[in-house]
Amino acid sequence: MTNAIVLHELGGPDQLLWETVEVPDPGPDQVAIRHTVIGVNYIDTYMRSGLYPVGLPAVIGQQGVGVITALGANVSRFEVGDKVGYGSAPIGAYAEERVMKADPLVKVPLGISDELAAATQLRGMTAEYLLFRLYAVQPGDNVIVHAATGGTGVIMAQWARTLGARVIGTVGSPSRFDQARAAGCELVLEYQDPEFVEKVKDFTDGKLCEVVYDSVGKDTFNASLQCVKRRGLMVAYGNGSGTPDPVEVLSLARQGSVYLTRPRLDDYATTVAETEVCAGRFYEAVISGAVTPRATQTFPLREAPAAHRHLEDREQLSTPVLTVG
Ligand SMILES: NC(=O)c1ccc[n+]([C@@H]2O[C@H](COP(=O)([O-])OP(=O)(O)OC[C@H]3O[C@@H](n4cnc5c(N)ncnc54)[C@H](OP(=O)(O)O)[C@@H]3O)[C@@H](O)[C@H]2O)c1
Numbered sequence: 001m002t003n004a005i006v007l008h009e010l011g012g013p014d015q016l017l018w019e020t021v022e023v024p025d026p027g028p029d030q031v032a033i034r035h036t037v038i039g040v041n042y043i044d045t046y047m048r049s050g051l052y053p054v055g056l057p058a059v060i061g062q063q064g065v066g067v068i069t070a071l072g073a074n075v076s077r078f079e080v081g082d083k084v085g086y087g088s089a090p091i092g093a094y095a096e097e098r099v100m101k102a103d104p105l106v107k108v109p110l111g112i113s114d115e116l117a118a119a120t121q122l123r124g125m126t127a128e129y130l131l132f133r134l135y136a137v138q139p140g141d142n143v144i145v146h147a148a149t150g151g152t153g154v155i156m157a158q159w160a161r162t163l164g165a166r167v168i169g170t171v172g173s174p175s176r177f178d179q180a181r182a183a184g185c186e187l188v189l190e191y192q193d194p195e196f197v198e199k200v201k202d203f204t205d206g207k208l209c210e211v212v213y214d215s216v217g218k219d220t221f222n223a224s225l226q227c228v229k230r231r232g233l234m235v236a237y238g239n240g241s242g243t244p245d246p247v248e249v250l251s252l253a254r255q256g257s258v259y260l261t262r263p264r265l266d267d268y269a270t271t272v273a274e275t276e277v278c279a280g281r282f283y284e285a286v287i288s289g290a291v292t293p294r295a296t297q298t299f300p301l302r303e304a305p306a307a308h309r310h311l312e313d314r315e316q317l318s319t320p321v322l323t324v325g
Pocket of ligand 1: 041042043122123126147148149150151152153171172173176215216237238239240241242263264265266311312314319
């Protein structure tokens with residue numbers, strides 16, 4: 001048995017209940033892990049609220065760090081005692097101990113704290129696939145990074161800048177402008193700026209953007225699409241303000257034969273090789289100083305409801321994580 005946070009009914013943070021659950025022995029290709037720190041992500045809140053369906057009761061959470069305590073048959077990449085992290089795993093992270101397939105795991109490099117890994121592996125892997133593999137950002141590209149001071153956005157902005165892009169960042173209020181500039185954004189705009197598209201046109205000398213990375217969704221999608229250059233790429237990867245309205249297919253032609261994608265990390269970390277490239281490139285960027293993720297705020301695992309409130313509170317500028325004592 002282990003302590004875990006269990007979701008029985010959809011709803012607000014108070015639906016996250018502290019209970020004990022069974023932990024099976026690891027089967028073939030699986031490992032048992034004792035978590036040290038567990039990540040908290042928007043996708044967890046979407047499962048809690050019902051936006052992303054999940055069978056109930058459920059132990060949610062897809063990101064964590066811990067120590068391997070037992071190996072199932074066929075697992076040769078790890079040994080008992082290895083410190084491992086994951087950011088693209090099936091749900092089950094909100095527990096002191098869990099059993100899971102070994103494939104999504106990577107060894108946490110020396111120099112990366114458990115807290116940092118648990119807060120950022122999913123967000124950093126997301127930034128990696130968006131900037132390197134979904135589209136390979138080139139020096140001189142004009143790139144919009146929405147939510148440029150958010151957990152994923154700040155990594156995206158810093159990394160795109162080090163790749164030589166001209167980064168336009170967006171934030172919710174002018175109080176965030178300096179933080180977005182510090183993250184490498186040359187131009188910072190509010191999401192709701194009525195001259196948003198005009199300002200992007202001016203900044204890019206009328207060329208518009210090679211790629212727009214939109215995690216805000218409903219509030220920004222239409223303006224984002226108008227900022228994509230001919231044959232450029234619109235990447236709608238999140239729902240911070242709600243899911244975007246349905247898209248009229250002809251609008252993509254009118255904008256200049258632009259491409260639209262709605263990607264998920266799971267589809268860019270489908271094999272051990274992809275996962276290792278994705279997480280490895282992110283951790284190298286942190287170790288080299290190219291990327292400095294946001295500060296973390298710790299909550300004991302049993303206080304998962306408070307961690308969800310922290311994540312959903314737009315005044316907060318730190319990333320919540322759940323600690324296991
Ligand atoms: N598709 C994928 O592979 C993938 C992977 C990771 C994350 N995501 C998605 O990306 C989004 C951001 O995730 P994150 O982990 O970076 O979250 P986060 O650290 O909590 O940041 C959320 C950001 O969204 C901004 N925001 C804009 N409008 C908002 C609203 N109405 N409510 C709340 N926040 C709003 C917030 O800043 P301001 O208040 O300053 O605007 C903040 O910068 C989520 O939708 C998440 O599901 C997708």
